[in-house]
Amino acid sequence: xxxxxxxxxxxxxxxxxxxxxxxxxxxxxxxxxxxxxxxxxxxxxxxxxxxxxxxxxxxxxxxxxxxxxxxxxx
Numbered sequence: 313x314x315x316x317x318x319x320x321x322x323x324x325x326x327x328x329x330x331x332x333x334x335x336x337x338x339x340x341x342x343x344x345x346x347x348x349x350x351x352x353x354x355x356x357x358x359x360x361x362x363x364x365x366x367x368x369x370x371x372x373x374x375x376x377x378x379x380x381x382x383x384x385x386x
């Protein structure tokens with residue numbers, strides 16, 4: 313019987329969430345801009361860049377970990 317490695321599933325889900333955060337960064341920036349009306353443009357820009365960077369880092373790290381573990385299993 314083969315054992316199931318749940319850690320790769322978690323890393324895979326983190327990769328997917330990171331990609332989705334990258335895709336949704338524009339919308340999240342718009343929503344953040346609506347919260348602070350007097351600095352809408354600046355807050356929107358910073359939120360968009362911050363969420364895109366966070367999603368990119370999360371996707372890159374998760375993808376790298378998944379790839380490394382998969383290669384080491386071979």
